[in-house]
Amino acid sequence: MAHARILVIDDEKLIRWSLQKNLERSGYIVEIAESGEEGLVIFEEFDPDAVIIDNKLPGANGIEIMSEIHNRDPRVIMLFMTAFGTIELAVEAMKRGAYDYVNKPFVYDEIKQLLEKAFHLRGLDSEVARLKDYVHRQYDTDNVIAESQHMKDILELIDKIARSAAPTVLLTGESGVGKDLLARLLHQRCPRRNNPFITINCASLPETLLESELFGHEKGSFTDAKSMKRGQFELAANGTIYLDEIGEISLGTQVNLLQVIENRLFKRVGGIKDLRIDSLVIAATNIDLAAAVASGRFRRDLFYRLNLIPIEIPPLRERRSDIVPIALFFMRRFNEDFHRQFKGISEDAKTALTRYNWPGNIRELRNVIERIVILEDGQTINVENLPVELIEQGGFSGDHKSNAVAQLRLEIPESGLSMEAVEHELVVKALEKAGNNQTKAAVLLSITRDSLRYKMKKFKLL
Template identity: 45%
Template sequence: MMAASILIIDDEVLTLNNLKRVLEKVGYEILLADSGETGIEVFKKHRPNLVLVDLMLPGIDGIEVLKQIKETDANTVVIMITAYEIIEKAIESMKLGAYDYLLKPFKISDLKTSVARALELQSLKIRIIETVETEREKYYFDKMAAKNKKMIDALKIAHKVAHLEKTTVLIMGESGVGKGILARAIHYNSPRADEQFIEINCAAIPENLLESELFGYEPGAFTDARRRKIGLFEKADHGTVFLDEIADMPLSLQAKILKVLEEQSFVRLGSTNQIKIDVRIITATNKNLKREIEQGNFREDLFYRLNVVPITIPPLRDRREDIIPLALTFIQYFNHELHRSFKGISEDAAKVLLAHDWPGNVRELKNVIERIMALNQSEEILLEHLPLEIKSSKAKFPILKDSVEKTEFISLNELEKKYIKEVLKFTGGNKSKAAKILGIHLTSLFRKLKSIK
């Protein structure tokens, strides 16, 4: 592990040498500069981890050095050194981004402690930035597997609204379609990406606990409230709160959520003080909120406040062309997680995956791929690897069903055209697979496709 580097900027040579000797004994690499101008040059050239700078420098003073360092690299930690009589300037430097200040004469132990804590803070900041970057890479919109037009349209809307950091988004879709993933993608592609993303499932937490989880409480707010609890809204300040299964939130709590949306403030349980926050709220539901309003389960005013940008994610059975691309994405992921080396899916296995209706949607598909890869070592997913409930699926096409239900009959020629289109959609546009399902030669399929066009 490389030693941390520290730049010391001071116009007194004796101070420079004393600080250098003390900090080198600890194991740090030391750079020296005897003026503000030289210090800035050394900083830009070597980019040290930490800078110790005297406030009272001839020429460019310590405040200006601090400003220029922060403009060059906001993550560099800076400690100011000052005499007691100019402590006001030291306080000003803290407001400008300095981590700490040391009053001359200071103890060696105080110097070592301040430097160690500052470097620990910088290390934490770097880890947070790396984590955010890793998360952001996972949720790039262009990495999301989507060939289906409705899904592509949903991703386009999400991409556009991600940059509008205050706009409320309502994500709708069946359980397992990926509403939480889309919410995270919106957050990590927004200006709030470096801040907290906090998710809470409104259906998973008992009604009596949900309010205290969201808003926190003061000591004595209720029987077991012995100390202050910071709620999730407060923790997410400047970030994003994702309220999943919003339709299951109690009516009494819906009014408080409306207030947060309208005023960006709330009150902890057991308090009367308003707490101002700056959060983006994204919500999701697998229920029809208009029907919930009609049944008296959901506030109409909250619905209109949440429904600023609605996004509907279609179920996996309605976007079969995405099944294989999603499966391949999961294979790549679990190769890394489970230390496997699967390269793809056999044709027979792919045909069965495409035929299954996936009532559990993307979540079910992901779980099936993980189960197969956990229990098998192979170059590809084979038909024999698939669970029995998946293998027993039969291809379901809605063409005949729709025609009968609507009592609208069409000619055999039109039915054939529709059926071929549906099979091509089913196979993700793979004409060879479509020909096999249809039981005709590939050349015959090409001939029929010409007549369709």
């Protein structure tokens, strides 16, 4: 890491001097101190990334100073220098947070390599932290975009529910409309925000496991129950339980869940003691629960109970004014994540984005933008960057292209030409432009993929 800041603490002038020269030559920014006390003062102002510290210092020993530095900022890389043969000291130094140690006398290369390795590892640590942050931002409740009146009303409703003592909420809507995100937002806005938010995907567990997951079990209550286990209702203590895909739970579990929600009491599986629930229960589903009730797959009583406060999140195609703002939001977000510089979306591309029906809703929109930001160069998102479905549904493969033909300067030579040869040429050019992607090439020529393949065969391109 060039330009890293390094503090050298040693009372031997020659060592300070030679380390400073060598480190600076390697591109580091260096400060030096003669004593532990001076070292700590400089440490505060200089804010180094690494400290190289000698064990024998006037007034205090290096190990003590190291502990102090480690307390002030545990991320600082510390290299410890000891006289040859005092391995116990070196071990002690490592225990107090030193990254590594060198024996005196040392050659500069040893120090240089240790520093490089340490900075490299620290870089990896921060990469891990960045990835965690990235996952966290999958559900960025600080940035819920709501441009349409529909979404504004929903956010207002969520605020109202957050201030109320509502025990249950039902979130419905197609896949990818933002149910998880809004469940988290509701939790964030409640007074219970500092308590756990626990997600349970009801579809991913078989019936017996789901019940023990939700309510816990007593030791020996079933074959695998080797010890007592607390369920999520217990662990959520005053927080929120988010029951995703509630439409998938078995009729048996539905009975139990209804009782728990009505009485606010439950027992661990195999247990006798009543435990109280104090959590907000948010259930979500992308199936039509009323239809499931009609066909006998979902209990009517539980449906009514959950449906006390329903929030129906409309699909993106029913709130098209949200599309462009959300696309721009994701563009900026992925610019940051992938160090790209997209500045905007062209008018045509905005039209195509707005016209498309988004069966996968916001998740699909997010993926489209993420892919473009990662793969395409340039500063503007253009129609050509969009996936084929969007270009087609946006109407950018028809009229738009007839105009383009007018702009081609087609001249027929006196000797005439072969229409077949022109067609051949067009097919080759389109394939080139589409990077040999047949679907895209077909869109470029406004023909179906089948007819493109037919022509390719005819011209022996297949």
